């Protein structure tokens with residue numbers, strides 16, 4: 568089904584036009600409306616029969632606030648006390664929220680995203696955040712459209728590789744936040760096991776994998792370290 572697009576963006580006309588050109592013929596499952604605004608994007612669809620809106624912008628102060636909480640598992644997992652981790656490959660970029668946290672902590676982040684609609688939207692959001700905010704962490708974020716496995720097979724390496732595969736739906740029926748439910752409707756995991764193996768080769772210092780708190784480790788491979796949070800954990804492979 569085609570997307571319904573509403574372009575209200577006046578400040579970044581060229582970038583908004585580029586976005587419209589790139590996505591208008593993409594077909595997506597279900598009914599979707601995308602509003603292009605001056606400071607970000609608004610997705611609208613139906614989840615469990617309810618109209619749901621998800622706003623995304625790298626200029627959102629709540630994202631900044633989250634980035635200020637330095638005790639988070641992801642930041643601890645990507646911090647090596649003995650040697651600095653300069654560059655990170657986020658192999659499953661999605662909306663780029665985790666990449667934003669990592670970039671705000673000072674890492675240079677290359678983000679890989681295979682789903683074209685998500686990739687073009689994130690590209691637009693990076694562009695407007697860089698144009699509006701000269702000190703935005705987005706200046707340290709770079710997006711590559713495509714399958715991360717192909718990228719690693721070209722021989723790319725980094726200090727750390729990060730994987731956040733889509734989680735299976737929880738047995739209890741508990742649903743993740745709406746930004747993740749929207750991702751789950753638009754996309755899927757691709758080549759996750761070979762990607763994990765390729766990441767273990769490509770990472771100079773560590774691979775970090777986000778998992779549901781009680782899920783088995785990816786490919787049942789025991790991590791060297793774990794950081795646990797309320798519902799998720801980070802498995803670290805040194």
Ligand SMILES: C[S@@+](CC[C@H](N)C(=O)[O-])C[C@H]1O[C@@H](n2cnc3c(N)ncnc32)[C@H](O)[C@@H]1O
Pocket residue numbers: 658659660661662663664665666679680681682685713714715716731732733734750754755756757758759762
């Ligand atoms: C759970 S989401 C990641 C959410 C992300 N950490 C965030 O903060 O928004 C997983 C994403 O990985 C992408 N993905 C899955 N397999 C991939 C692959 N082989 N190469 C590139 N992207 C992939 C999916 O399209 C999806 O957008």
